[in-house]
Amino acid sequence: MDMKDKDPIEANNELKNELLHALFALKNLNLHKLGQQEFGFGGGSRKRCMAAERHGLNIPEFAMLKQLKLREEKGETGGAWLSEMGEYLRVSKAAVSQMLGALEKRGVVTREPDPGNRRTIIVSLTDDGREMIDGFERDFDNYLMILMERFGEKDTREIIRLIYKFSDIIESIIKEQTGAD
DSSP: OOGGGSOTTTTTHHHHHHHHHHHHHHHTSOGGGTOHHHHTOOSOSOOOOHHHHHHTOOHHHHHHHHHHHHHHHHTOOSSTHHHHHHHHHTSOHHHHHHHHHHHHHTTSEEEEEETTEEEEEEEEEOHHHHHHHHHHHHHHHHHHHHHHHHHHHHHHHHHHHHHHHHHHHHHHHHHHHHTOO
């Protein structure tokens, strides 16, 4: 069956998730450390797509809410995931905390101390947060399906591979130039 014959929400979720993560990696390359002008990257920090505009989210906020939803579905709680989220988004723990604060102010997440470990927090989606992420997922899944249909499965896998390769090379160059580990 061709991808076009499948329901956009159900079709190849694993590949959609890989594409989303690869796009995220590309977005968060920190190219400004190499010089935005040389690469033609510039503009504001709140990158958006059409689906994000309709739901008032930027892509990192969507990814964070999506991961929260997945964790809740698995029954996972606690604050240890903040470091994992930072790695996934390729941002610092401070940036993750800042995004959580903004999402909390908008009423889509709550944060409270973990009674089992006061050094960690439990982050939960509110009903408004679940509604927002569900609507965004439908819109963004359709967007990803359009990309996948136009690329085809083989080229989609290749672009994912190339995005990660590009990301790794950029990170390697930044490390070499800054002496960072």
